[in-house]
Amino acid sequence: MAGRAAALAILTFLLVPLGAVFWRAGGGAMPDVHDWAAVRFTLWQAALSAVASTLLAVPVARAVARRRFPGRGALIALMGAPFILPVIVAVIGLIAVYGRGGLVNDLLGLACLPPPGDGRPRCLSVSIYGLHGVVLAHVFFNLPLAVRLILQGWLAIPAERFRLAAHLGAGPGDVQRLLEWPMLRATLPGVVLIVFAICLSSFAVALTLGGGPRATTVELAIYQAFTYDFDLARAAMLSLVQLLLVTGAGLLALRLGRTEGFGAGLDRRIDMLPPGGRALWLGDAAWMTVAALFLLLPLGAVAVRGLSGLAEMPPSVWGATGNSLAIALSATLLTVSVALALALARRGWVDLAGMAPLAASPLVLGTGLFLLINPVARPVDWALVVTLAVNVAMALPFVLRIVLPAAQEVERSYGRLADSLGMRGMARLRWLILPRMRRPLGFAAGLTAALSMGDLGVIALFSDPDKATLPLTVFRLMGAYRTEAAAGAALLLLVLSFGLFLIFDLGGRGAATR
Amino acid sequence: MLQLDDLRLRQGDFRLTANWTLAEGDRLALIGPSGAGKSTLLAAIAGFLRPDSGALRWNGADLTAEPPARRPVAMLFQDQNLFPHLSILRNVGLGIRPDLRLNAAQRAQALAALERVGLGGMAERLPGSLSGGQQSRAALARVLVQDRPLLLLDEPFSALGPALRAEMLDLVTALLDETGGTLIMVSHAPEDARRIGGLLSLVDEGHAAAPVPGGEAFANPSPGLRRYLG
Numbered sequence: 001m002a003g004r005a006a007a008l009a010i011l012t013f014l015l016v017p018l019g020a021v022f023w024r025a026g027g028g029a030m031p032d033v034h035d036w037a038a039v040r041f042t043l044w045q046a047a048l049s050a051v052a053s054t055l056l057a058v059p060v061a062r063a064v065a066r067r068r069f070p071g072r073g074a075l076i077a078l079m080g081a082p083f084i085l086p087v088i089v090a091v092i093g094l095i096a097v098y099g100r101g102g103l104v105n106d107l108l109g110l111a112c113l114p115p116p117g118d119g120r121p122r123c124l125s126v127s128i129y130g131l132h133g134v135v136l137a138h139v140f141f142n143l144p145l146a147v148r149l150i151l152q153g154w155l156a157i158p159a160e161r162f163r164l165a166a167h168l169g170a171g172p173g174d175v176q177r178l179l180e181w182p183m184l185r186a187t188l189p190g191v192v193l194i195v196f197a198i199c200l201s202s203f204a205v206a207l208t209l210g211g212g213p214r215a216t217t218v219e220l221a222i223y224q225a226f227t228y229d230f231d232l233a234r235a236a237m238l239s240l241v242q243l244l245l246v247t248g249a250g251l252l253a254l255r256l257g258r259t260e261g262f263g264a265g266l267d268r269r270i271d272m273l274p275p276g277g278r279a280l281w282l283g284d285a286a287w288m289t290v291a292a293l294f295l296l297l298p299l300g301a302v303a304v305r306g307l308s309g310l311a312e313m314p315p316s317v318w319g320a321t322g323n324s325l326a327i328a329l330s331a332t333l334l335t336v337s338v339a340l341a342l343a344l345a346r347r348g349w350v351d352l353a354g355m356a357p358l359a360a361s362p363l364v365l366g367t368g369l370f371l372l373i374n375p376v377a378r379p380v381d382w383a384l385v386v387t388l389a390v391n392v393a394m395a396l397p398f399v400l401r402i403v404l405p406a407a408q409e410v411e412r413s414y415g416r417l418a419d420s421l422g423m424r425g426m427a428r429l430r431w432l433i434l435p436r437m438r439r440p441l442g443f444a445a446g447l448t449a450a451l452s453m454g455d456l457g458v459i460a461l462f463s464d465p466d467k468a469t470l471p472l473t474v475f476r477l478m479g480a481y482r483t484e485a486a487a488g489a490a491l492l493l494l495v496l497s498f499g500l501f502l503i504f505d506l507g508g509r510g511a512a513t514r
Numbered sequence: 515m516l517q518l519d520d521l522r523l524r525q526g527d528f529r530l531t532a533n534w535t536l537a538e539g540d541r542l543a544l545i546g547p548s549g550a551g552k553s554t555l556l557a558a559i560a561g562f563l564r565p566d567s568g569a570l571r572w573n574g575a576d577l578t579a580e581p582p583a584r585r586p587v588a589m590l591f592q593d594q595n596l597f598p599h600l601s602i603l604r605n606v607g608l609g610i611r612p613d614l615r616l617n618a619a620q621r622a623q624a625l626a627a628l629e630r631v632g633l634g635g636m637a638e639r640l641p642g643s644l645s646g647g648q649q650s651r652a653a654l655a656r657v658l659v660q661d662r663p664l665l666l667l668d669e670p671f672s673a674l675g676p677a678l679r680a681e682m683l684d685l686v687t688a689l690l691d692e693t694g695g696t697l698i699m700v701s702h703a704p705e706d707a708r709r710i711g712g713l714l715s716l717v718d719e720g721h722a723a724a725p726v727p728g729g730e731a732f733a734n735p736s737p738g739l740r741r742y743l744g
Contacts, residue, residue, distance in 0.1 A: 424583075
């Protein structure tokens, strides 16, 4: 019942603003050559980003799953980092490492070849702008997400199975064939499509690292149509294109995302036995080191630049921080409750409704809401509420993807026992669902809180100096060339986003007992 | 009295029919080859599978549309009979109140049931820290507090060794002697059927035969039973 009501509310929230945009735009225009270029670029960069992120994630996830070492927990927490890293903060860090005058180009500059005849040294350099920059940023954001999703797949194989395999004398190759490959075959298509769908909607990365006729995504084109020309007809047409692209990917993800259970274990604490052999050990260590450096260097760059900027922050930062915290915590409670209601509804279309926001562009949604509110109230008065609602809708598909398989697994393993004992409603929630789902729920709550905290999207359309969120404040400070203050506020944003994530995720990982 | 009135079950391509009655206090072993439908029949009696046609009655009352928890049935499954995140005491307590709001008397009842099955002093332990035999005992303690007239066992002891399995069946028989309950159990092993010393029904070729006394059946096996026993 609650699940169906929530599903209807979501569909209404998504469709009514879209209708407002179409109504205001008067039907839409036809795509021109630039729009088709944007479609091609969107698909190509998303495909490259998704495949690269997923393939690189497999060896990293396997290494983390089968090795035990000090700092393993920190590495897992780090894998949650870039996905929840506010985009504006991440871009500052990536430019600091890979941009002009950044760390990588400085290193490449050391290896200049001696000057040939014309007297100019020949140096290698990389540019972070254009297709490869966009893909690099997307891999930075999504590799860790892929690692965590695949790692969950690994951890979902009950430890008893690995013990059984070890007991039967299975080598690493046998374990791969018997346990790991079936898990990967069930997990990977879903992971690729999730990353693909995320990258299809790429806006902030394309805005900062792409742009121009050769590196514009559809989402960026929508934003430009709104902010530069206020051309609603073109924006409406582009949003229809975006809707088709992302709905297609979403439906595909839903189809391929169905995974088989591995049966339940008894919650015994058995560590997965690491395979022997020095070469395998070195390989695992190398994968984890490279992944850690790839993630840590940009974060470190933000921390270093931000520390010196903390003293420069204007007082407006604190009000914005309060707004952002209030939005983030409300969004967390709402999103997790809605996702749980949808997951427990056990109906296909309800599940689909929860994935529907993947097809929505936050910018189109925000503009539609703007058009709806405008006749009856001042839209800026509703800026924070609209931001909250859009944050909930945008986080929901990811949260549902985490919560739904876990809920299905609980039902598959313990549903009959609970039914036979008459555990229904609150009793079932309290004594079966919540304790069995503590870990995925904690992870999902952490993701939502951090995503909402760092979101810079719809709030930008409702600009009002008094109603800013922290990411918008960082953006404004950058725009005003107050680089030091922007870096300081970015560091504050980074600490708050990560702090919220860690509190929820660690809370979920504590043993749920007795 | 349990009545299976021309019961027809279907699961995909699989079909099973049964048309017989079982008196209160009877102990019935369903035996037959794997995949013959023993567990399917049990699932239908427990309320997890709606029959295609026919009716299921307990002392005359039609159970066919009742949800599992409202049937006079306590059931132990092949596995996952305990919630691993809850203490043994809470697992047993769920048999008294599914929302676990136990008063002092109910708590004492759960503790007494644990005592009765030989798990005194283990109330606060988690299932994962118990041996297989102890886990079975804990599940039986819950059956005891559930206080339902009909007990269904879907091979819950199949993972235990022969001695332990015999011990569990003896415990079940002893508990039923105290409560006067009715038992239907699925088994692969003819010696289990002998152990409970009751009736026998061969489930084979889409049909669950009417129960016959086990001693007679073994002494003078039908062609189907002879084929199964080998």
